[in-house]
Amino acid sequence: MKNKILTLTLLGISTTCMHVAQAQDMLKPDMGKLTATGGVSQLEGAGGGGLTPWALITGYGTRDSYGANAHYTQVNTQDYSLRAYGVAVGIADLVELSLASQEFTGSLAPLNALNIKQDIFGVKVKVAGDAVYDQGSWMPQIAVGAMYKRNKGIGGLGALGVTNVKQLGAKDDSGVDYYVSATKILLEQSLLLNGTLRMTKANQMGILGFGGDKKDSYKPMLETSVAYLLNRKLAIGAEYRMKPRNLSVDNEKDYYDVFVAWFPSKNLSVTAAYATLGDITIFNPKNQRGWYLSLQAGF
Structure with a gap:
């Protein structure tokens, strides 16, 4: 009887130790994903390109771990600048949570004193496919997400x-974007392809509010990205993002850019781009173009 009790006790201790070891392993980021597959930080905080989210989950944690990062992005055009910074975490290569802040400022009269701030909370969930491991199939990785x-x-x-943005014709000063992204990585061709369909009422990403005097309903907007890996640490590519046109005071135009992203290690990435953001308001009616620089650090 004593031997049975001792055996059961040892089994219990062994099982407990195994569970503790598994929990400890989960607490350690394994950084097991391929370099660059964590993406960079998108302007609204999600993992992806600079202008559009991808179906990839941010960070380098695999399905048995997690990853996280912090980013800072600066965009300067002729008349405006945009700062964006935030943090994001990817859990089990399945769920992504992000928090970002944007600050939009003017530099040319009559909007040289302009200052608009916005906070963004995002969530993304992988629902099908695997962009890296499904090389034998054309099935992309698919994720759905939302940004408040x-x-x-x-x-x-x-x-x-x-x-307040409502005084410019916006219907609301808060809103939610919903999107679905499909991403395919072709390892043999060193190519990444992404398409995102976003349902949105946001004016200039929400910087000028949501909905407007011209339209106040959700519209589907297409966003695309293509990236070519020159080597394991350097990628070049281009992005395009459709925009709604809800406000009379803002003849909003589509965004697009060309970029180069450098990944010296899995802990750091640097992205530079030349972006065209179109007209921002009728007060400075010119096509806004300029440089984009983003730094991301994490694991």
Whole structure:
């Protein structure tokens, strides 16, 4: 009887130790994904390209681990600048959570004092396929996601009596974007292809609010990315993003860019791009073009 009790006790201790070891392994990021497959940080905080989210989950954690990163992005055009910074975590290569803040400022009169801030919370879930391991199939990796955005008002235009995006014709100062992304990596061709369909009412990503005096309904917007890996640490590519046109004061145009991304290690990436963002408002009616630079650090 004593031997049975001792045996059961040892089995219990062994099982407990095994579970503890498994839990400890989960607490350690394994960084098991291929370099560059964690993507970079998109302007709204999601893992992907600079302009559009991908179906890939951010970070380098595999299905038995997790990954996380922090990023800072600066975009400068002739008349405006945009700063974006935030953090994101990928869990079990299945779920991604992100938190980002944007600050949009003007540099040319009459909007040289303009300052608009926005917070964005994002969630993405992988629902089918695997962009890396399904090389024998044309099935892409597919993920669905949502971004809740809250505009924090307009600064610098108080003398004109403008403090909220609703005064520019927007219907709301907060809103949600919904999207589905499909990403395919062709390892033999060193090529990444991505397509995203976004349902949105956001004006300039939400910087000018949601909905407007012209339209106030969700519209599907197509976003695409293509990237070519010159080697394991360097990629070049291009992106395109359709935009809604909801406001009379904002003749919004589609975004597009060409980029180069450098991955010196899995802990760091640097992305530079030349972006065209179209007209921002009728007050400075010119095609806004400029440089985009993003730094991401994580695991």
